[in-house]
Every structure is written in structure tokens, then in C-alpha cells.
Amino acid sequence: MILQAILVGLVGALGCFDYQLGTLYMFRPIVMCPLVGLVLGDLQTGLAVGASLELLFMGSISIGAYVPPNETIGGVLSCAFAISLHQGTEAAIALAMPIAVLSLALGNLTAPIWPFFVDKADTCAKNGNLKGIYAVHLGIGLYGCLEYFVLCGGAFLLGVEAVQGILDWIPEFVLNGFGVAANILPAMGFAMLGRLVITKKLVPFYFLGFVICAYMGVPVLGVAIIAIIIGIEKFDLLGGAVDAPSTSLALEGDDDDDF
């Protein structure tokens, strides 16, 4: 049992270490669950749970500064429980989202201490101490791996009743609150991205993109292609209208003569 818990913990830690390997998306349930299945000796259930959970967490991706529910810990644990209790995919799906939201909240507990270490790196740079910057980078990352290891291995060791007990013990409004927060966070992620990009000149295009998507049902890639065409056309990037500067934008007119 302890050996199994360590192996499950290691799979979780590997999921976190994936961020050092180039964010290969190995931390997704579709990879994590079969690995859990492999270490617990039931690859077939692992594959089936992985497929279902990947669908469940399809929209749960990190865009901008938005941090989604932790699909890695949610996937690893719910799959491990489903296999060890000989339950099917449904049990795993029921457990996955609450565990994922809880793991996100636990992970955020340590977030306030990191700025201190990140500022330490600035001091290292002032002293030309590159090793110090490496230490901060690896320290923050490896702490994350340890956290995943302890959460996955520990919760597996405690057993599904204990975890279910914890989830039941937490008042419903808290879990609902996490759920609402998880839904608000994308808006915040966008707002943070927006603060970087939006200028007065660009606001109309933001709404144009929104309208094309919301009213015409064009998928994101389609919007991107339309946007590229608008960009090329508006600024004449292909140089087709060099001979007719009068048709160019009045705003940028003086610059066009150089081409």
C-alpha cells in the first residue's frame, strides 16, 4: 500500500516536473491516468479514465494569467481511487473536479511567499550571481513537485473514505465559492492580458472579434485568420498600394513615403 502510494505520488510529481521539460502537457489526465494505471497494475482502466477525464477537463487550460482547477492532482487521485476500489470511470469523474478545485486552493496557499524569493533573484543579479537565480528557479519548481508528491501520495494513503470525508466536511458554500472563483478567474486572466495589450486604437477590434465569435459562431482560429487579413489590409503590409499613397491611412500617411 505504501509502495503504491509512493508510486502514485511520483506520477503526480512527474506531472509537475513536466513544466521543466517544456510544458509537454504530460500533466493532463490523458497521460497521467494511464501512468497511474500502469503503476497500479490496471492499464486498461487507466486508459478509460484518462479519456473521460481529458474530456471533462477539456476547457480547463491556462490562458493568460488564469490558473484552472488542478487537473493533474484531480486526475491522478480520482484515477488511483477508481482503480484501487475497482470502481468505474463514473466514480473517478465524480471525484475529479472537487479534488482539482481543492488542489488549486491548496496550491494558492503558498503563492504569497514567492514574491520574496523572486525579489531575492534580483539581488542575485545585482551581484552577478547566476547560480542564485538558478537556485530560486529550481527551488520554486521543485517545491511544486514535492507538493504534488505529498498531495497525491498522502491522499491515496489516507484512502478514498478520508478524502470523501474531507470533501463532505468542507461546507458546501466553500466548495461553491471555489467553483464561482474558478469561473471568475478567466475574466481576471483576460483583464490582466488586456492591461498589456489594449490601447484606444485597438478597442474596436476587440469588440469586432467578440461579435464575430458570439453572433456568427466563428471559432477562434477563424477569428485569428480574419484578424490577420484585416491587419495586412489595414496597414498594407504586402506593399500592394505603394503607388497610391492617397489611399493609405491618413494617420500613417507620412510614413508611407519611405516604402
Added chain:
Amino acid sequence: MTSDTELEIKPEETQEERVITKKDLFRSSLNLGSLGMEFSWTYYKQMNLAFCLMVAKMLRKIYRNDEEGYRAALERHLAFFNITVQFAPFVGGVAISMEERIAKGEIEPERVNDVKAALMGPLSGIGDSIFLAVIRVIAAAVGIALCEAGNPFGPIAFLLIYNIPGFWLRIWGVQKGYELGVGFLDQAANGGFMAKAMTAVSIVGIMVVGP
């Protein structure tokens, strides 16, 4: 400035010889910093540590005779950074080509972070929609279909489909970013072409973050 006087002594280095080779750039696109962009991610400055580590070795080379400049450059590249990870080496290439000119005193040091900040938003918008909304979904669809059939190749197919374009973009991007930084960025800046291209890229970025 010390670097300026050195240039006058060895003028041949200004035109042809570049300190940074293609090999340096290639290595930087696959080093611990480049691949670990999200390893030390914090809400505070996000990918700043990893970005600094990605370019650190090349900064050492550029400022090999200028310890103060090297330290200042390290600190400069510890500024807030966030991007779709696969685009990070591209921005690293642009930053390094600018650093070469900063070392010669041709550009204000602060400009490099302005350019990084200007690239972040649009490239993240494009990158997230290509990698997360398109390639990932295709990879997951193939992987899920195989997994549901009980085929252990499912997760492997998912990883291959998702990552091959990403690694290609890393390796190609760092060279392209460096070339653009050296040749295109400065010449284009005079004609206002850069401002227009950046606005055009911003339009793409802003339109895809809306949906």
C-alpha cells in the same frame, strides 16, 4: 562608455563578426530556462526567472568584458514576463539581438523590455489560440479515441501531436527572432513599418482574446 571605446579599437567587429552564433541560439531554445518557462511560474512576475536563465549564457558572451553591463542585463531580463511557452525562444532571440546593440551603446537599455512587453500580448494571443485551442484539441481528440479503444499508444500520440509543432517553433523561432531583431527591427523602425506591423499583430491578438 567602455564598450564604445572598445568598438573604436576593433572596428571590424561592428559589421561582420557577431558574438552570438547560431549554435548559441539553438542551445538557448532548449536549455533549462527555455523549457522551464512555467516551472518557476509565480503570480508575481510569472516567467521572469526562466526568461533570464534562458538568455543568461548569451548575455555573458555579449558582456564578456563588461561585468557591470552583464549584471545590469541579468537584472533587466528579470522583469515580468509571460507568454505562450513555445514563443519564448523567439522573444529571447529578439532580446539578444537588441542586447548586442545595447552593449555597443546603439539602443537605450530600457527599449529591450519595451519590445518584450509589446511582443508578449499579441504572441500570447496567437500562441494560445494555435497551441491550446487548436493543436491541443486535435491531439486530445486523437489520443482520446485511441485510449477509449484501449490502445496504450493514445497518450503517446497525444504528446507527439501536441509537441512536435511546439519544438519546431522553439528551434525555428529563436533564429528568426534574432534575425528579425538584427536586420528587420531597426531598419523597419525608421520607416514606421515596425509600428504598423506591431499594431497589425496587436489587432490579431486583441481579436482572438475576445472570444
